[in-house]
Amino acid sequence: MKLALYRAKLRAQRAAKTVVGKAAGSAAIGALHLARKFDPAKTADFFGALMRKLGPMLPEQRIGRANLVAAFPEKSTAEIEAILAGVWDNLGRSGAEFAHLDSVWDYDPDHPEHSRIKVTPRSLELFKQLQDDGKPALIFASHLGNWELPAVAAVAHGLDTAVLYRRPNIEAADRIVEEIRSVKMGQLVAAGRTAPFKLAQALQEGKHVGMLVDQHFSNGVDVTFFGQTCKANPLLARLLRQIDCPLHGARVIRLPDNSFRAELTEQIQPARDAEGRIDIQATMQAVTSVIEGWVRETPEQWLWLHRRWR
Structure with a gap:
């Protein structure tokens, strides 16, 4: 009985992962197609600013901060946070520009x-x-x-x-x-x-x-x-x-x-x-x-x- 429940749980997890993956893929496709309809520079400005706001809420913010502190122990907290803000800005801009690689x-x-x-x-x-x-x-x-x-x-x-x-x-x-x-x-x-x-x-x-x-x-x-x-x-x-x-x-x-x-x-x-x-x-x-x-x-x-x- 326990083995049957465990297998059912695994099947459910795989099915959920597939559904989420397809939804995320569709969202990515939609975002890329949508970005292509707008001016590349303005789109990069928008997504750069957006990621400056959203990035610090994500788990990667902690990873980035720890990496920067280890790499630049001489820098102040304010300097580290300023670099991190730039990292998110660059990531947002790069993502927007990807839709316009041509x-x-x-x-x-x-x-x-x-x-x-x-x-x-x-x-x-x-x-x-x-x-x-x-x-x-x-x-x-x-x-x-x-x-x-x-x-x-x-x-x-x-x-x-x-x-x-x-x-x-x-x-x-x-x-x-x-x-x-x-x-x-x-x-x-x-x-x-x-x-x-x-x-x-x-x-x-x-x-x-x-x-x-x-x-x-x-x-x-x-x-x-x-x-x-x-x-x-x-x-x-x-x-x-x-x-x-x-x-x-x-x-x-x-x-x-x-x-x-x-x-x-x-x-x-x-x-x-x-x-x-x-x-x-x-x-x-x-x-x-x-x-x-x-x-x-x-x-x-x-x-x-x-x-x-x-």
Whole structure:
């Protein structure tokens, strides 16, 4: 009798989860379609302001505050709260901009003064090298500023790319998210067991592979981030060990008036062991150190709301 009740309870929980998931997916689809009907800049302003009010009521507020206190022990309570408000604002704006991925990237190389995107001259030189050198490349990014735009920028200006992404847990939302991303992001590779093989194949075909590398990865390698040990996904370094190619970082920083600044780092030299092979852990530490430098410059634009240290 008890076993039958337990099984019935599990079935009910699964059914409820399915119903909630479908409802949440439908809501996400509706919100994204609705957002596309409005001006991107005004929508970003609205959702940025909305998340400044709603964010502090959510459980992630405590996670973000704890992370910031650990990373910046020298900052006052008021400074920590100001950064957190910026984090929520950036998250709201990024969500609104996601619905307009096919139009948010607004950069005209012939008339940069009229463009919404600002690109440093050196970054333009580096991008041109990636286009013309005939080599594949690995490009990492982080959840900073608008983290969807580096992949959009690459495709918009003729770079053949493959991008690793994580599927949403809700199936209906996954469909609309993939539909929006596929418009401007080149080949999309969903995270999973086959992803390393697909990304390695993309590199062998001469493509430029991009991925976000700043979240916790349970089976990752130890790296130091803001003075504390955390786990980093070693996939980037493992691909580099298989296929020797240039390694760069990319970021798109949010500027006032709904504009952005896009940057590519200089080529990053991977660490090598005594035998000359790519050192996986040391290379991921070098990448993590670059990201830490970025975050220190604009801490209010990084996603502090997940448990980076565990």
